[in-house]
Amino acid sequence: EPEVTQTPSHQVTQMGQEVILRCVPISNHLYFYWYRQILGQKVEFLVSFYNNEISEKSEIFDDQFSVERPDGSNFTLKIRSTKLEDSAMYFCASTRSGTSGTYEQYFGPGTRLTVT
Amino acid sequence: AQSVAQPEDQVNVAEGNPLTVKCTYSVSGNPYLFWYVQYPNRGLQFLLKYITGDNLVKGSYGFEAEFNKSQTSFHLKKPSALVSDSALYFCAVSRPYNTDKLIFGTGTRLQVFP
Numbered sequence: 001e002p003e004v005t006q007t008p009s010h011q012v013t014q015m016g017q018e019v020i021l022r023c024v025p026i027s028n029h030l031y032f033y034w035y036r037q038i039l040g041q042k043v044e045f046l047v048s049f050y051n052n053e054i055s056e057k058s059e060i061f062d063d064q065f066s067v068e069r070p071d072g073s074n075f076t077l078k079i080r081s082t083k084l085e086d087s088a089m090y091f092c093a094s095t096r097s098g099t100s101g102t103y104e105q106y107f108g109p110g111t112r113l114t115v116t
Numbered sequence: 117a118q119s120v121a122q123p124e125d126q127v128n129v130a131e132g133n134p135l136t137v138k139c140t141y142s143v144s145g146n147p148y149l150f151w152y153v154q155y156p157n158r159g160l161q162f163l164l165k166y167i168t169g170d171n172l173v174k175g176s177y178g179f180e181a182e183f184n185k186s187q188t189s190f191h192l193k194k195p196s197a198l199v200s201d202s203a204l205y206f207c208a209v210s211r212p213y214n215t216d217k218l219i220f221g222t223g224t225r226l227q228v229f230p
Contacts, residue, residue: 004159031215043160043206045217056217091159095215103148103167103210105218107160 002026004108006092012114013082021077021111023092032075033093033105034067036060043091049075082115089113118143120209122221129197130229137192137224139207146212149190151181154204154223163205166190177201197228 005024013019025032034046048055049067064080075094079086089112093105119142129135141147148167152160164175166183174180181192192205206223210216 033217035218042222043208043218043220045219048215048217050215055215058217093160093218104150104162104165106162107152109157109159 004092004094004106006090006108006111008111009109010112010114012116015084015115016081019079019082019113021079021090021092021113023075023077023108024073025075025092025094026106027073029094029096029106031055031095032067032069033095034077035091035093035107036088037091037110038088046077046090079113082113084115087113087115118147118209118211118219120207120219120221122205122207122224124224125222126225126227128227128229131199132196135192135194135197135201135226135228137205137207137226139190139192139221140188141190141207141209142188143209143211148210148212148216149181149183150208150210150218151175151179151190151192152206152208152220154206156203160206163192197226199228199230202226202228 007022032049035043037043045058047057047061066078068076089110091110092108095105121140150165151163154160164173166173171183179194204223204225207221208218
């Protein structure tokens, strides 16, 4: 069964450094998402992406965040200058096209980001 | 704005007994509703969804959920709990189009005791 994959599984970085989190969505999916989960808290939406542009973003997704689909398979989240409060589990998700009738999003295993 | 409430941080149930994990929602219009499960150090796994139609929906691993529009609830149920069901369960809601973002509840930890 196809899966969403994410790398790395755990990233440790120093405050102020740039990080790139990588995701490979399911191959026939066209809508992509990033969510995050701060330890002990609920999963929060960050951004959705379709047709090479951002569809929607939350207030969390400020100028230090960016997303990109650099090729036909990868979907990346970049944090330009990490802060301590960016420490969280970051989940990538994808879903099929709007005409497919499929409504659920499929999530990757997550990248745990620790900012020191 | 959409929101989801899961009023119980933890639900404890004995193996073999029925379980219920509660969820209420607030959204304008007809909601799309989802349940996801998270095992330790794993991602979110889709369990089931309500989009339209029959209020009782069946999903993976014997779980089901009942949509109640008047009570704005979507409680997750299983007739007979297994120890392996122990995990963190999240209810989520989206606006009624199928590529919308998910808004999650705070999660309910289900502990099934042997």
